[in-house]
Amino acid sequence: MFLPEGSQDETGNLISNRLTALEIFRRITNSRNFRPISTPVVEYASTFTNDVAGMDLQWMLKWFNSDGEIEVLRPDWTAAIARAIASQHPSERKWTYQGSVFRMDKHGTENRQAGIEIVHEERFLGESESLLTAAAYLNELNISNYVIELSHTGIFEGILTLYPLNDEQKRQLHDAMYEKQEDYVKEILKNTNAESLIQPLIELMDAYGSREIIDEYKQRWQDTPSLLEILDQIEELIRLLEQAKVPEVIIDLGRVKNLPYYDGIMFRGFLVEDGSTCFSGGRYDRLYKQFELQTSAVGLAFDVDVLAKHMPVIQPSEKLCFIVDSTTHAYAEQYRIEHPDLRIDIRYSVDSELVYDRIYHVIKDRETYKVVER
Numbered sequence: 001m002f003l004p005e006g007s008q009d010e011t012g013n014l015i016s017n018r019l020t021a022l023e024i025f026r027r028i029t030n031s032r033n034f035r036p037i038s039t040p041v042v043e044y045a046s047t048f049t050n051d052v053a054g055m056d057l058q059w060m061l062k063w064f065n066s067d068g069e070i071e072v073l074r075p076d077w078t079a080a081i082a083r084a085i086a087s088q089h090p091s092e093r094k095w096t097y098q099g100s101v102f103r104m105d106k107h108g109t110e111n112r113q114a115g116i117e118i119v120h121e122e123r124f125l126g127e128s129e130s131l132l133t134a135a136a137y138l139n140e141l142n143i144s145n146y147v148i149e150l151s152h153t154g155i156f157e158g159i160l161t162l163y164p165l166n167d168e169q170k171r172q173l174h175d176a177m178y179e180k181q182e183d184y185v186k187e188i189l190k191n192t193n194a195e196s197l198i199q200p201l202i203e204l205m206d207a208y209g210s211r212e213i214i215d216e217y218k219q220r221w222q223d224t225p226s227l228l229e230i231l232d233q234i235e236e237l238i239r240l241l242e243q244a245k246v247p248e249v250i251i252d253l254g255r256v257k258n259l260p261y262y263d264g265i266m267f268r269g270f271l272v273e274d275g276s277t278c279f280s281g282g283r284y285d286r287l288y289k290q291f292e293l294q295t296s297a298v299g300l301a302f303d304v305d306v307l308a309k310h311m312p313v314i315q316p317s318e319k320l321c322f323i324v325d326s327t328t329h330a331y332a333e334q335y336r337i338e339h340p341d342l343r344i345d346i347r348y349s350v351d352s353e354l355v356y357d358r359i360y361h362v363i364k365d366r367e368t369y370k371v372v373e374r
């Protein structure tokens with residue numbers, strides 16, 4: 001019996017870590033007044049593939065239902081939650097969720113997430129609350145070696161509007177920037193009437209690092225107010241994160257969006273140990289336009305599988321075994337209830353002693369019970 005590619009069984013530590021991570025997320029978000037929300041695992045594909053959400057059907061796990069409509073396993077929480085809350089009264093602003101997303105473009109088709117979405121909130125407050133919640137959560141998980149990266153969809157997209165490009169060229173340039181492939185940028189623009197865009201885009205690919213980059217680009221873009229405004233927004237967030245003692249913040253001015261619905265600030269959290277991405281998110285006001293709502297929306301989701309792998313190992317408690325018979329079983333059970341911190345297995349006999357750290361016999365001596373180490 002084999003499993004399809006991308007599916008896997010799991011046992012032991014990774015599962016305990018994941019459950020601990022989810023429990024701490026629930027506690028942190030509850031204490032910050034987020035309201036839990038859950039949406040079904042099965043949805044219509046159109047919730048994610050419509051013009052605004054823009055996700056690619058190719059990577060979804062999908063089938064036809066009996067009416068000939070395409071259904072999918074939830075590939076993304078953010079679009080599902082937008083569908084779910086668009087019809088709700090806007091007084092509720094902060095939402096939290098936990099559960100799997102299914103996409104075939106990731107390692108493993110199933111990916112467990114824990115996330116937050118902040119809707120109808122003032123722009124800066126929504127963004128800062130998203131990032132401060134992420135920082136508070138990582139702190140609670142005892143993960144301090146991480147970096148927050150800030151970027152903005154409006155930089156690459158804003159620069160492109162200054163050049164005569166068709167949609168196909170824009171799409172190709174997006175892919176080239178996403179992969180940070182200089183040669184591809186050159187190939188797309190060579191001998192076109194936007195050839196002068198090659199140099200700025202290649203420089204933009206290298207525009208990442210600490211906040212000094214912002215000062216440099218303020219100079220370069222001094223005649224483009226829309227880009228300067230974006231730099232101000234990023235700077236405002238950095239200032240807040242620094243005041244909140246977030247360990248390290250970097251900027252990537254050349255980053256393009258990884259999900260089609262982003263339109264504004266984007267953020268990611270990296271674990272220094274191996275560079276893995278532990279959270280990802282951003283602003284996506286436009287997702288609500290499909291429901292004729294002009295509003296503000298921002299959020300982020302943690303990859304709980306990545307967190308579980310990096311959480312400090314919790315030392316398992318000693319494994320104890322109580323050997324009982326039918327007359328002493330109930331006593332041993334009561335003992336277990338009264339000592340919830342101990343890890344006690346009850347057996348009638350033990351063949352392999354190596355499984356346990358200590359083995360006890362539970363003995364009935366007239367009306368009293370004794371627990372005696374073997």
Ligand SMILES: N[C@@H](Cc1c[nH]c[nH+]1)C(=O)O
Pocket residue numbers: 076077078079115116117259280281282283284298299300301
């Ligand atoms: N849904 C995004 C994360 C996110 C939450 N809110 C905004 N973005 C993802 O799966 O990467």
